[in-house]
Amino acid sequence: MKPFVTLDNVSHYYMTDEGKPVQALKDVSFSIGKNEFVAVVGPSGCGKSTLLRLLSGLMQPTHGSVNIFGMPVTEPRDEIGIVFQQPTLLPWLNVTDNVLFPIKHKRGRATDKEKAQAQSLIKMVGLEDFASRMPGELSGGMQQRVGIARALLLDPDILIMDEPFSALDALTREEMGFDLLRIWNESPKTVLFITHSISEAVLLADKVLIMSPRPGRLSEEIPIDLPRPRSAATVREKAFSEYTDRIRQQIYHPKTENITAVTDEKKVVNL
Template sequence: MNTKISFQQTSCAFPVNGATFVAVDRVSLDIADREVVTVVGPSGCGKSTLLNMAAGLVNPTGGDVYVDGTPVREPGPERGVIFQQYALFPWLTVRANVEFGLTLQRGVGRAERRRRAQHFIDLVGLTDFADALPKTLSGGMRQRCAIARAYAVNPSILLMDEPFGALDALTRVQMQDQLLRAWSAEQRTIMFITHDVDEAVYLANRVVVMAARPGRIKEIIPVELPYPRSEAHRLSPEFAKIRNRVWHAVYHQTPEEEPAT
């Protein structure tokens, strides 16, 4: 497959109290077109900074980030970003929230906006709530609306920063299944940040384990489980084996370990 996102010796440092804090240190990683890559690691290891550089929200201080071979310098419509906070417009209905990004695109008429919005509202299972306001929705439903809104503007990449982190355990599992169903239908490239090892394994083609500060790649672990995935996969010996490997890589590391090459 073609490379969709490429980090090439990418670093990012910030000034903190008169010193330099290195959040990401010389990370090299290629993410293929239509691949789902999850990134997991200790708190403060640079996961979100890595995603923000891919989104164009933060500029690297060393190396570079490429999307489709072009250096990332700013946000772009080919990259949809979904954060832990739902960031919906509270005064707009589900349908109007999903349509919002389309109103900013030239050449997309009202009928086409409605058609595309309805497609993604149906895709994430909010058909019966299209005319509801966000305040009437559960947390999981609000996040589904945010995902539908990101999909509607037709990005080839979804960058997701702990989007299910605030949800209860059952809703979180349901959202994981919903995301995989949407991915199976639409086949976007997904970079997904999480603290949850089970979530990282369940969603991914590959799990990228970040090392403790400064943020580096400690290990990249393939997840050779077939799609579509289900509860049976979560309970399988194969899943347990991969989960244990990821868990050990995340929680049994020392600061002096060298980055993966």
């Protein structure tokens, strides 16, 4: 597959309030093909949020480069939709206006075509009966569905999802996973899905990136060769548990050869 998103030797430092540089990412390189579904798993502190901010163009890496379509990412772009950990809807707007928010916020007014687009997205996430409800009247899962519809509004090529289902209960979470696969099938996108859940990663992704913490590094890349469409039956397959075991093994007992020891700690000074 032709690479669509590439990260080349990306390292990133940020300053603490005391003015000390902390390394969030160290020499991270990977690529994502067009319409590929990539999941990133790893414990807290492995730089997942930094990765999100770099890819969305909200930050520039200290070293290395982030490229989309071969062009370095220097500022936020319309081609990226973000779904956050919390739905973070605007409580004073109803579902439809929340979905339309990116367009209204950017340009002030939505065209009829865009309004129709919003309605079909609301239908796609299964909320057509709730289009004029306020966020406060919706359950957590429903709110996150609105968040997904909002991220898809500008028809992004890349969808970044930052632990989108972690605030949901286990049952809703499973249901949302399958719904996401259906939506991805209906309108294919390049997806970077950040999660804490190993089984969720294996169930959804074409490829799982395993990160290790402090500083955040890529410790292994595992292609998931399970047939699609995936369903509840996929979870019961032997290959599925082999994948989850392998990932769990890598997270808790990493093979050290992948971790490069010598680094450019001294470059930190010119921050």
